[in-house]
Amino acid sequence: xxxxxxxxxxxxxxxxxxxxxxxxxxxxxxxxxxxxxxxxxxxxxxxxxxxxxxxxxxxxxxxxxxxxxxxxxxxxxxxxxxxxxxxxxxxxxxxxxxxxxxxxxxxxxxxxxxxxxxxxxxxxxxxxxxxxxxxxxxxxxxxxxx
Amino acid sequence: xxxxxxxxxxxxxxxxxxxxxxxxxxxxxxxxxxxxxxxxxxxxxxxxxxxxxxxxxxxxxxxxxxxxxxxxxxxxxxxxxxxxxxxxxxxxxxxxxxxxxxxxxxxxxxxxxxxxxxxxxxxxxxxxxxxxxxxxxxxxxxxxxxxxxxxxxxxxxxxxxxx
Numbered sequence: 001x002x003x004x005x006x007x008x009x010x011x012x013x014x015x016x017x018x019x020x021x022x023x024x025x026x027x028x029x030x031x032x033x034x035x036x037x038x039x040x041x042x043x044x045x046x047x048x049x050x051x052x053x054x055x056x057x058x059x060x061x062x063x064x065x066x067x068x069x070x071x072x073x074x075x076x077x078x079x080x081x082x083x084x085x086x087x088x089x090x091x092x093x094x095x096x097x098x099x100x101x102x103x104x105x106x107x108x109x110x111x112x113x114x115x116x117x118x119x120x121x122x123x124x125x126x127x128x129x130x131x132x133x134x135x136x137x138x139x140x141x142x143x144x145x146x
Numbered sequence: 147x148x149x150x151x152x153x154x155x156x157x158x159x160x161x162x163x164x165x166x167x168x169x170x171x172x173x174x175x176x177x178x179x180x181x182x183x184x185x186x187x188x189x190x191x192x193x194x195x196x197x198x199x200x201x202x203x204x205x206x207x208x209x210x211x212x213x214x215x216x217x218x219x220x221x222x223x224x225x226x227x228x229x230x231x232x233x234x235x236x237x238x239x240x241x242x243x244x245x246x247x248x249x250x251x252x253x254x255x256x257x258x259x260x261x262x263x264x265x266x267x268x269x270x271x272x273x274x275x276x277x278x279x280x281x282x283x284x285x286x287x288x289x290x291x292x293x294x295x296x297x298x299x300x301x302x303x304x305x306x307x308x309x
Contacts, residue, residue, distance in 0.1 A: 001249070001250050001251075004245075004246050004249035004250060004251045004255075005251065005255075005259060007242050007245065007246050008242070008243070008246040008251055008255060008256045008259035008260055008263075009259045009260070009262060009263040010242060010263060011238075011239050011242040011243045011246065011256070011259075011260050011263065012259060012260035012261060012262060012263020012264040012265075012266075012267070013263040013264070013266075013267045014235045014236070014238055014239045014242070014263075015235075015236075015239055015260065015263070015264050016263070016264045016267040016268045016271065017232075017235045017267065018232045018233075018235035018236040018239065019232070020232075020271050020276065020277045020279060021228070021229055021230075021231055021232035021235065021277060022229075022232035023279055024225070024226075024229040024277050024278040024279055025225055025229040025230060025232065026219075026220075027219065027220045027221040027225075027278070027279075028219050028221055028222065028223060028224070028225035028229070029219055029225060030211075030219065032204060032207055032208055032211060033208060034232065035200075035204050036201065036204035036205055036208055037230050037232070037233060038232045038233040038236060039197045039198075039200035039201040039204055039233060040197075040201045040204075040233065041230060041231065041232070041233030041234060041237075042193075042197040042233030042234065042236050042237035043194065043197035043198050043200075043201050043233075044233075045233070045234055045237045045238075046190065046193055046194040046197055046237050046240075047194060047198075049190065049241075050190055050191065050194050053190065055188065055190060055191060056194075057191075058187040058188055058191050059187075060186035060187040060188070061186065061187040061191055061195070063186055064182065064183050064186040064187060065182065067179055067182060068179055068180075068182040068183035068186060068192075068195075069179070069183070069195060069199060070175075070179045070199075071175075071176045071177075071178075071179035071180040071183065071192075071195075071196040071199075072195065072196035072197060072198065072199030072200035072201075072203065073199060073200065073203045074172045074173075074175055074176035074179065075176050075196055075197075075200050076200045076203045076204045076207070077169065077172055078169050078172050078173050078176060079200075079232075079236075080204075081165055081166070081168075081169035081172075082169065084165070085162060085165065085166055085169075086279065087220065087279060087280065088162055089162055089166070090268075090272045090280075090282050090284070090288075091267075091268035091269075091271040091272050091279070092265065092268040092269050092271075092272050092284055092288065092292055093284075093288055093291070093292065094166065094268075095264050095265060095268045096265070096291065096292045096295045096296070097162075097163060097166035097167060097170070097295070098166050098169055098170045098173065099170065099261065099264075099295060099296075099299055100166070100167060100170060100295045100298075100299070101166055101167035101168060101169060101170020101171050101173070101174075102170040102171070102173045102174050103170070103298065103299050103302045103303075104167065104170070104171070105170060105171035105173075105174040105175075106174050106302065106306060107302060107306070109174060109178070110306065118305040121301055121304070121305045122301070122302060122305045122306070124298075124301055125297075125298040125299065125300075125301030125302035125305065126298065126302070127298070128294050128295070128297050128298030128301065129294070129295050129298035129299060129302070130298075131294045131298075132290075132291045132292065132293070132294030132295035132296075132297075132298065133163060133167070133291070133295065135287060135290050135291040135294060136159075136163065136287070136288065136291035136292075136295075137159050137160060137163055138159035
């Protein structure tokens with residue numbers, strides 16, 4: 001259990017590390033170029049691992065429905081957005097707002113599917129997140145006196 | 147970025163906030179798609195397929211974009227080789243979380259601890275200006291926003307945890 005805790009925490013560190021590296025790459029190229037390299041390099045590494053495991057094309061792959069194949073395309077936009085945002089907002093606020101969007105859409109998805117236990121607590125969570133997003137926006141500057 | 151006004155980013159913050167929230171929404175759909183694939187063919191293939199299709203789509207978008215006038219890079223010049231390794235980190239994340247989600251932590255613990263790891267390192271990066279990005283001290287307003295978002299996220303994760 002202690003190992004799992006460390007590994008789960010480390011996975012979070014890797015998310016931030018990945019976004020920081022892609023953000024640096026984007027500064028010298030573009031947000032979309034950083035997303036391209038992120039996916040290509042990740043693909044090469046995963047292909048090596050899958051080949052080593054002898055599972056480049058597992059049995060269930062052919063039976064997966066079409067929507068299951070669309071995650072990568074969405075990920076391209078997500079990574080590019082992170083690279084675009086990080087020099088503008090910094091790592092912490094970029095991560096925070098991405099998580100906020102993920103949580104708000106997750107709750108919305110639950111509602112659409114008719115699921116979602118403990119709606120009261122979820123609503124409180126949504127309210128806290130929205131308050132955080134509201135607080136994060138740049139305060140309007142007072143117009144300089146002429 | 148304008149060198150004369152370091153405190154005023156060129157794009158209105160509202161557009162950036164909306165972009166981040168929208169991208170977070172895409173992440174929800176992406177995880178839904180990837181978990182469907184993982185249910186059919188396992189987490190390793192799910193990540194492999196997402197990175198493979200993502201590579202093709204990103205290449206296509208880059209080629210399409212080349213026809214338009216290119217936006218000059220913010221910091222032209224040689225990009226250090228290590229900056230190309232974001233994909234390694236991303237691929238490893240998938241492997242680690244697919245293991246912890248099946249451990250005693252389950253998905254809820256994996257998400258909550260991952261969130262903690264993300265925020266701690268992001269704050270450290272901001273304060274030190276690590277890996278070639280700007281150093282910036284988080285303002286109290288920003289920390290307050292982050293605290294509220296995190297508190298709300300923990301509530302949402304705990305209540306969605308059953309699913």
